[in-house]
Amino acid sequence: MKELISKITKDYLFRLIKDGKRLDGRDLLEQRDLDIETGWIGTAEGSARVHLGDTDVIVGIKMDVGEPFPDTPEKGVMITSAELIPMASPKYESGPPREDATELARVVDRGIREGEVMDVKKLCIKKGEKVWLVFVDMHILDFDGNLFDACGIALMAALMNTIVPAERHELGEDYPLPVEHVVVPTTFYKVKDQIMLDVRLEEEMIADARLTVATNENGDIVAMQKGLSGVFEYEETISCIEESKKIGDELRKQLDKIKS
Amino acid sequence: MAEEELKLIDEKGIRNDGRKFDELRPIKIEAGVLKRADGSAFLEWGENKVMAAVYGPREMHPRHAQDPSRAVVQARYNMAAFSVPDRKRPGPDRRSVEISKLMSEALEEIIFVEHFPRASIDIFVEVLEASAGTRCAALTAASVALADAGIPMSDMIASCAAGKIGGKVVLDLGKKEDNFGQADVPMGMVPTTGKITLLQMDGNLTMEEYKQAMELAMDACKEIYKIQRDALKRRYSTSISTFEETNDMEEE
């Protein structure tokens, strides 16, 4: 099932955006209201529900004990998946994850992994034999654009909320997951040479190109992803990174508040 | 595990979690919580958290599955990977396929399917946190979401389970009671007519116990029906449009 947007509405959107305006009155680089609720799922080791405007996502974290990968015998393992369930949008269908869901999971995962958010060495129980497995599941309940940021923020919040279930596995007392860095992604969409962030559905539908930049608290870039068939100028990527750092710092302040 | 050791219910008839034999866990319902779906409901029932969304009536896909005389009702019950203590692999398993089928059939009974030939009415239920009784929670939430979506129906469905623990018949089994009890009877009914639209049972019951269990569950459904109604009334209390339907058009 396809989403539909008429030509005149598209043209109107283009006109607005050219003037630096948006449907809901925001500035191009202004985020929607963000609401983060952690510890929402009792059966999960960590969880967060994030509302970014009308986009609504839940990230749940489950932990188990298992074998490490042979090439990283002393590191814990993180496995990330996303489900674009048909509840969230008329265009999503039941069945195994498609390209979109896979890309979403990988991009969000990359920020956390490359940003060394978790000290995975601390998740080693016995070198080469037993490590903690961290299962991340992202559940999209309502889709109104910008899943990358909603999921990225939710995952970071969920990790900060995670308690390692050591007792259940007879490995001593439970303890908070060792979180070393706070990484958040910011995703930019390019529409007719204008760059905006935190798009809503209609804006996402008419976008030419997308760029996700994940940064940490030092202002370092830890993951990037360019998507869609449009292109960016090199200078544009620089300003996106600058902006991502700024937005990232704001988000980190909000995340610090919920830290358990 | 021996029931004696676990003591699911004591001499005074007080259960593990402090409830009496005929007491429901707390139930909260909120209608119209999702933007994209045509109708939705979020339900908390004890530790259970369930979201239901409805899309439709809409064009049935694949086309060869269309019914030229009526709408096809398709419910999909799905458990989130993190909804249970041991992570569940995403995607349908035999259990959720069975529950989805029973839910579709139960809901089909109350929907005026003949109003929408060739269409589908899709109900998606996501179990976000599970703690015994999710199918009853799912069916209860689905019914609210259908009403919220403005789907024409002859009635609503409420659903609840009763069962047997420590030799006693009780209402609405909790997690431990479900795991270590002797019988479970999840049922769904139309509270206004008493017609039963869902019925399963596992374990061991005498005829007398079955009757007791059903009476408890049927009474509880009436209570749940009130909670469903309240949720919908709250949702629409501020936005009721009382203008007559009109064909008047306004231009320029």
Add this chain to the structure above:
Amino acid sequence: MDDKKKYKRELLLPGDMIEEEGVKPGRGTFKKDNKIYAAKLGVKTVRSGYVNIAAQSGRYDPRKGDKVIGTVTDVNSSIWMVDVNSPFPAVLHVNDVPWRVEFGDTKSYIDVGDAILVKISNVDELKKIQISMDEEGLRKLNNGQIIEIAPSQVPRIIGRKGSMISMLKNYTDCRIFVGQNGRIWVDGPLEGQYVAVKAIQMIEENAQVVGLTDAVEEYLRKETGKDLELERKKLE
């Protein structure tokens, strides 16, 4: 304003019995054992001997004679397929447009993605929908924008005898057309469009039904700097 009295009307849910003497079951109701029940979530209305349920939610249910805004999804040599916000696409045949279209020349008149103002000319038992553009006022929409609201809220946007919509037009200098299918076309100066859309969203979402008209007028006055009430008084 008798908004207050109307506001007290009770919300009925599917399966609720309708207590009303000497009426026939109308839209959104059904009859069982000689009693009439609500089939949908909505409010009871009585008109010409029929009791109806005015739905408060749900998709657009097309009715013959409705004027709606459609978006073209497909074209072939003799018909256009048009999304009118109902479960199935509607069919617009070349004979039902105001121009003489040569066979195979459909695309040059109306193309995929075009928004059109049409009338529902027929809905058959299989819910197949035919639409027509061959009537005064019906046409292709070339400028402006289209927003969507819940079809059940259309009467609120129009207002009693069109009062709400005329107020919106007068303040914003926009042309506004409200389709029965919940799609609204707004055209005019960009600023005006913006204010009109905001006001429409305000009407759709606003909780306070009592005094809504005043609240909307207040908003329009503030945003546009116009004061039509004052102008009216001056004229008097």
